[in-house]
Amino acid sequence: MDPLLKIVIVDENPVRAGILTEGLREAGMTQITYLAATTNLLARIYEIDPDVILIDLENPSRDMLEQMFQVSRIVKRPIAMFVDQSDTASIQASVDAGVSAYIVDGLKKERMKHILDLCISRFNAFAHLETELHRARSALDDRKVIDRAKGILMKAKGLTEEQAYVLLRTAAMNEKKKIAEIAQSVVTASEMLK
Amino acid sequence: MSERLRIGFIPLADAAALIVAVDKGFCAAEGLDVELVREISWANVRDKFNIGLFDAAHLLAPMAVASSLGIGHIKVPVISGFGLGVNGNAITVSPDLQAAIAAMAEGDVADPLVSARALARVVAERKALGLEPLIFGMTFPFSSHNYDLRFWMATGGVDPDEDVRLVVLPPPYMVESLANKHLDGFCVGAPWNSVAIDLGIGHILHFACELFQRAAEKMLAVRASWAEGHPDTLARLIRAHDRAAQFIEHEPNRDEVCSILTAPGRIEVTPELIRRTLDGRLKVSPDGRIRETDRYLLVGREAAARPDPVQGAWNYAQMVRWGQAPLSAELLAAAKAVFRPDLYDAAVGTPPILPIAPADGIGECTGTHFDPDDIAGYLSALSIRR
Numbered sequence: 001m002d003p004l005l006k007i008v009i010v011d012e013n014p015v016r017a018g019i020l021t022e023g024l025r026e027a028g029m030t031q032i033t034y035l036a037a038t039t040n041l042l043a044r045i046y047e048i049d050p051d052v053i054l055i056d057l058e059n060p061s062r063d064m065l066e067q068m069f070q071v072s073r074i075v076k077r078p079i080a081m082f083v084d085q086s087d088t089a090s091i092q093a094s095v096d097a098g099v100s101a102y103i104v105d106g107l108k109k110e111r112m113k114h115i116l117d118l119c120i121s122r123f124n125a126f127a128h129l130e131t132e133l134h135r136a137r138s139a140l141d142d143r144k145v146i147d148r149a150k151g152i153l154m155k156a157k158g159l160t161e162e163q164a165y166v167l168l169r170t171a172a173m174n175e176k177k178k179i180a181e182i183a184q185s186v187v188t189a190s191e192m193l194k
Numbered sequence: 195m196s197e198r199l200r201i202g203f204i205p206l207a208d209a210a211a212l213i214v215a216v217d218k219g220f221c222a223a224e225g226l227d228v229e230l231v232r233e234i235s236w237a238n239v240r241d242k243f244n245i246g247l248f249d250a251a252h253l254l255a256p257m258a259v260a261s262s263l264g265i266g267h268i269k270v271p272v273i274s275g276f277g278l279g280v281n282g283n284a285i286t287v288s289p290d291l292q293a294a295i296a297a298m299a300e301g302d303v304a305d306p307l308v309s310a311r312a313l314a315r316v317v318a319e320r321k322a323l324g325l326e327p328l329i330f331g332m333t334f335p336f337s338s339h340n341y342d343l344r345f346w347m348a349t350g351g352v353d354p355d356e357d358v359r360l361v362v363l364p365p366p367y368m369v370e371s372l373a374n375k376h377l378d379g380f381c382v383g384a385p386w387n388s389v390a391i392d393l394g395i396g397h398i399l400h401f402a403c404e405l406f407q408r409a410a411e412k413m414l415a416v417r418a419s420w421a422e423g424h425p426d427t428l429a430r431l432i433r434a435h436d437r438a439a440q441f442i443e444h445e446p447n448r449d450e451v452c453s454i455l456t457a458p459g460r461i462e463v464t465p466e467l468i469r470r471t472l473d474g475r476l477k478v479s480p481d482g483r484i485r486e487t488d489r490y491l492l493v494g495r496e497a498a499a500r501p502d503p504v505q506g507a508w509n510y511a512q513m514v515r516w517g518q519a520p521l522s523a524e525l526l527a528a529a530k531a532v533f534r535p536d537l538y539d540a541a542v543g544t545p546p547i548l549p550i551a552p553a554d555g556i557g558e559c560t561g562t563h564f565d566p567d568d569i570a571g572y573l574s575a576l577s578i579r580r
Contacts, residue, residue: 064361064363
């Protein structure tokens, strides 16, 4: 890829923008500007005059960008959006992943395809990270509720921690439920019996 | 088993039929399990709809035309068998601009011809004083709001590309931008004009229905290819929305409709704000002055839901006027073909009684007669155009 390609990344999520920037740098790009805030976006973009703009799909400034392209068209600075009219698969993949690319006309399609593919895989990697984080968080929540249920059982039935856990696990196996679910019902029941 | 559909929408009063059709069970009654997905920008709705992530969408009428013509973005032929609203916009200006226009007006400022000429004088005066041009907000390059503002300004002799600056802003940002003086005025749909009035930072200068008696605002759009493969689903979708539109227009249902529309995940403003729009009784200035009309937003009345190809031609004419599209017979035919009254009639069974006025289907305040088969003739009578 042409390392001198000027790329602007507009994303309110700094973590995702970081992942994207890193990926583009690894691919040899050097001229990457990250715009986090959307205030004065158009002026900044005019100033930078990028070849490619990558923008988070949920950014409300997308409508503003579209106007910029309309205006630019009038001042004879033609700009095409996305990759190519015929390339619906790339568009679909990019929208699915949550990224939208705006490309200055005249940029080689193959080159852009490469950047877009990279963005899509990076955005998907971010989505994966988020899922992992969510999973980790709910695992933590599970552990908390299990600890509470163990405490309740230990107190109510005079069990050791080990015995309380075995009791929860046996109930979960018998009921074909997750231990956390059984633990939650113990906690709920004890709240109600208070 | 009911059929699953995803429909994208923007939280605006003219999403009413979409929301009521789902939340009041009209879709379910037609065997449709519709998931409404709230979106943040028109570009988002269009892109997700164009590539098939949505089966149908709440689209600006000009956006449906632009998508079908392949201007501004990739070409995806779109059709609509159901209009979600006719009219519904308003032009709101800052108290300063309101005062300046009123001071320059020769006649009743409530007349758009008078206010537009007054605007031209304000613009000329600012130019003479070396002040920055006035800045107006609208929602999208292919939007009724863009065309409303341009039409109004040009009527008074203001060139919207030379004499003022038009900027795109998402509807929820309009009010904030007027408050912090980044804008001098804007054109947007409900409820955003009323929000500005209630905050005491703006005056509604005109309802869009004062510029045109009938202008298609939003469409329930589907991709032409999807419509071909799902004729029965489309008919059911149209029927469900027609029931919803009738329900909304039945006055005794208004309280219920407003509470449905403003629920979490839907429009999320106070029911009273939506109510003003549906009743056509709007507070137009911070001092509480009210202006009434029976045509602020038509949802199911006066055949508003029945798509009219004249609207396709008119929207296309605006695109040609402002340099967004070239003039050609093929493009005109494609623009008209977006609006499909035949699909509406077939789905609903009994076509509604069509309004006799305005005779040309548009009713421009300048008295110009719009001829959908002679765009060149219509445009040649206008002095400001690209």
